Amino acid sequence: MDLLNPLDAIFLAVESREHPMHVGGLQIFEPPADAGPEFTRDLYEAMVSADEVRTRFRRKPSRGLLGGFSSVAWDHAGEVDLRYHLRRSALPAPGGVPELLDLTARLHGQLLDRHRPLWEARLIEGLDDGRFAVYIKIHHALIDGVSAMRLLQRTFTDDPFDTRLRVPWAMSAPGGDHPAAESSWQQARSALPRIITTARAAVGPLRGVLDGRLELPMSAPPTMFNVPIGGARRIAVRSWPLERINAIRHATGATINDVVLAMSSAALRTYLIEHDGLPDAPLIAMVPVNIRHVDAESDGNMVAACLCNLGTDIADPLARLRTISASMRNAKQIFTQLPQIEAMALSALLMAPLGVSLVPGFDALPRMPFNLVISNVPGPRKPVYFQGARLDSNHPLSIPFESQAMNITLTTNGDNLDFGIVGCRRTVPDLDRLPGHLEDGLAELEKAIA
Template sequence: MSQRLRPRDLALLADETAATPMHHATVEIFDPGDTGFDHDRLVALIEERISFVPRYRCRVQTVPGRLATPVWVDDRDFDLAYHVRRSALPRPGSMDQLRELVARIVSRPLDQGRPLWEVYVVEGLADGRVAVLWKSHLALVDGIDTVDLGQVLLDTSPEPTSLGRDEWRPERAPTPIGLVTEAVSDALHDPRLVWDTVRANSASALRTVGGAADRVGRVAGALANRRPVAESPLAGELSQQRRVVTVRTDLAAHRKVREACGGSVNDVILATVTGALRGWLMTRQESLSGVRRVRAVAPVSVIDEELEATSLGTQIAPHWVDLPVGEPSAVVRLHQVSYSFQAHKDTGRGVAADRLAGISGFAPATFHALGARVAAEELRRGFAVAVTNVPGPQSPLYAAGARMTETYPVHPLLPGHALAIGVTSYDGGVFYGITADRDLLPDAELLGQCVTDALDELVDAASGSRGRAPRGRRRPSKRVEP
């Protein structure tokens, strides 16, 4: 029996447009050493391990007449060479050149007629390094039946574990009559599927009508020569192109701030993002006027039986935090962020960072995808930016013997959202990945510099700090003047 897409998966596919491709990505940089790590070695590794994520060889098949939600079916024309691609920078390639290439690749939607993923092996980086860019659709990686392919490819030792080639044979493609018969059978056995189908079809129709109404409204406004309402610098109508900024920092610096001021490394990361946004907004003097807080959604890992289970042993829930960009003191900003997470900590549902980091494989790739899914589901509740922080292992990982030295998440932009931020800690580093709309945030590179400046400011403040972040329920300072 074919596996049917759930309504939330279908919504992620239906909401995708040329301006809002709904895939997440990860950029990993490897030091091949003398392993000869290259495109061919990665293809061989994927051939060995893709059987652990069988959906990566499936495509989406619609049901005639939309009598039921689509199903995942084996792609009988599956071609690994199509999905794993080779690229190169002019030697010696710089990080700026890599970021520009990554931005162009992540701007392009995936082909929904094929399995919803792509991998790019980018050679030519300075010092012989090799970059690998993973793209997977949010509908593909649900954390329940499928984790990110990147999670199953990395080893804890430079000596890779050989699993041999799997003997996969695609199942026979379902016929239109077979799809209809299966849909009727499923509906008889589980009446909820009827409601799922009605809800999915209704949502699709509403999106079509809503999009047409929005276009008519913009045309009418233009004909009336009305001036547009001033928008937040973090919001606007997205273009079809992106900017990608990467920032590498030291975990030791974050821990130093935590030890001096209290809280957690997660609090320090959110305070760093807050300081970066403040510094960036101050460069846009007209944008800082009236801005005191930036509403953010920060997905968190919890243990909650009422939420949908995942194969990772935890559930992902949204957490809302107002980033105090109007507060001039770096330490007070940290205290306010720490206080905002105190209620979450007090519930006892939170999952310790070391437990997340200890999950087998490279789990951050999957957790970032799940965080992006949560942000997409919470879009109607209103927020300015999504910030997903995932702790990873603090020992090196390897792909076909090559050591991974850096890893940067690249989150999708949601409709109307010009910025998304992902953070991964790994092997002594904290890696910030910033995705921005190319037209709305032409100065996104400056925001990356502001991340470094904000962390330096926290470290300097912590060196002279005498007070620690509040551990209890005491309300933090309310100073918000810029």
């Protein structure tokens, strides 16, 4: 039995039918040129035969004294039924992207079984253009987006002729990922000094909040996204060439992430205008920033929560981009100057109001902690392959929270940026229009620098 760190424990504790707390991804592959009609069937059989399952993929919530599931400790499954965790699915005709996204949305809205290790995957066939897809989801208490992408990248190769099978559940973290040798009581005793240190660390970062350099939680205006949500999901995806984003970056001095946030701001502004819901005050996005050391690999979540002014109240695209750049620059300056433990403490402080909104009786806050999460997760920077099949697109799919009905996440994939947009099916209509609005936001920036 292993103890969870406090942030991971929260991800387990707040999960409900309305709030599935897993992250996922949808990868679409082009089979090798010489692939026969049984390629995906053979691939599936090879994958379920890879029965060396590492520690992370054996973890499930421990059972408490009264028989319920605990949110503070992991148990480890002795046997993992891979034919349960990895299944085959086929799309109905015509087998296009809409059918693929409909299936993925249904899978992404379903809770993971807490009696089993908290992950599942699907090998999806039947696309009308001959490609196939893989959807995988893992509980956020087990992994964050950066760790998930690093793990996924280790299953790929840049050699199209390398057909050695690498599956996520058989990949160990650098240095190993063995269960802790200490008992739970010993872990608790050793964790106490870290908890006290974290509490003390929370005092110092308050200076960064109070001196006005950070966007404050509870300063976001209410929007149609900031309402109670259900568990069903809608999904939209699209990819853009990095060269288009880089052209704007070079012309303006902004970062790639600034340009992505400006695209998102323009899309949200247009969407809200269409639904008569654009507030006078600017939307605030929570932008996760990885605070691991460069080569570090660890279980659990290690991200800082930067709050960014999206400038949705500004009509001019370049002025909006400048506002976003300044907001992110100020937030990063605060976090990069802090020791890792203080950065996490400040993140917890900024995220605290969102946790309060999940407590019964506190579901009607006067202002929102932030309006949505927009996350940019590093991915492979060159073409990669899996069993000789080329990865065409890799769309990360994350979590809409209570009162946070939409999430935008993207990742690098060779020369492209692949976006995955997830929304509450009940409260976010016309989600499939968001990719078009993102394109319009990019195009107006290109026009402004021309």
